[in-house]
Amino acid sequence: MRKMSFSLYQLCTTYWLACTMVICILGILALRKVRKSETIMGLVYFGKFRKDHNFKTWLRMIEVPKRLFWIFYLIASIAVLFALIDIVINRKLQYNDNLIPNLMGLLLYLTHVLRRLYECLYVSIFSDSNMNILHFLLGITFYPFCVCSQLASFTLLVEKTEINILTALFYTALAIAVFIVQIKQHHCFALLAQLRLNSGVNANNAYAIPSGGLFEHCLSPHYLLEIILYFLFALIYQLSTPMLLCFLFVTINQTIAALLNQNWYKRHFHKFFNNQKALIPYIL
Numbered sequence: 001m002r003k004m005s006f007s008l009y010q011l012c013t014t015y016w017l018a019c020t021m022v023i024c025i026l027g028i029l030a031l032r033k034v035r036k037s038e039t040i041m042g043l044v045y046f047g048k049f050r051k052d053h054n055f056k057t058w059l060r061m062i063e064v065p066k067r068l069f070w071i072f073y074l075i076a077s078i079a080v081l082f083a084l085i086d087i088v089i090n091r092k093l094q095y096n097d098n099l100i101p102n103l104m105g106l107l108l109y110l111t112h113v114l115r116r117l118y119e120c121l122y123v124s125i126f127s128d129s130n131m132n133i134l135h136f137l138l139g140i141t142f143y144p145f146c147v148c149s150q151l152a153s154f155t156l157l158v159e160k161t162e163i164n165i166l167t168a169l170f171y172t173a174l175a176i177a178v179f180i181v182q183i184k185q186h187h188c189f190a191l192l193a194q195l196r197l198n199s200g201v202n203a204n205n206a207y208a209i210p211s212g213g214l215f216e217h218c219l220s221p222h223y224l225l226e227i228i229l230y231f232l233f234a235l236i237y238q239l240s241t242p243m244l245l246c247f248l249f250v251t252i253n254q255t256i257a258a259l260l261n262q263n264w265y266k267r268h269f270h271k272f273f274n275n276q277k278a279l280i281p282y283i284l
Contacts, residue, residue, distance in 0.1 A: 016245035027256035067126035073117035076143030149242035188222040
């Protein structure tokens with residue numbers, strides 16, 4: 001069991017380091033204010049960012065509709081369920097006294113991915129935009145590897161976690177924080193959907209500067225909340241290396257997306273743009 005866990009630990013660590021390195025390089029190239037390679041833009045840009053460019057035929061051939069985001073969360077939900085079955089039935093019953101705090105992370109993560117699945121199917125109004133196949137492949141691997149990172153962390157921590165009053169209060173506070181962040185993020189997606197509904201007949205392809213709620217403080221609060229959410233999950237697993245690397249990847253990825261989002265709004269709504277921060281109010 002320890003050998004298999006060590007292999008899973010190494011696999012997750014390698015995946016996060018590789019993805020972080022790639023996203024850093026592509027993100028920096030995409031954000032630089034110089035002439036950009038069409039291939040780089042084709043690999044990095046997704047959604048509304050792609051609509052500004054007439055990519056070559058071969059780049060168009062490897063696109064998938066952005067509305068397929070729901071597949072990511074379906075895969076994530078299945079991965080979490082299999083992980084829970086693996087822990088409770090097959091491997092960890094001998095650690096019954098420590099199951100609750102360690103299982104909590106996976107159960108909370110399940111609420112997150114199920115909520116996002118619901119939002120993709122019934123709340124969000126996606127445009128007719130696309131994403132590169134690499135974005136799609138990243139999405140369908142990201143969530144299983146996040147679950148695997150939790151499994152690797154679970155195996156390392158399950159033997160040393162001690163339940164006492166302070167531990168119980170700590171995990172209770174984290175659980176409450178996760179739910180609060182999820183509620184705030186859901187409100188952001190609801191506001192974005194409402195923005196489309198209020199835009200008229202061609203709502204699927206309408207864009208406007210978001211307002212209301214946390215959008216009054218920055219342009220992409222849903223990205224900031226995603227970063228906070230993964231930091232909370234890293235805390236649940238006591239800042240284990242796989243979950244810290246997962247958090248690092250999410251932070252860099254969401255920051256790049258927020259900065260691209262800010263640049264896009266500046267170009268398309270320069271008359272109405274009031275210099276809102278991209279991600280962190282008053283800072284970035």
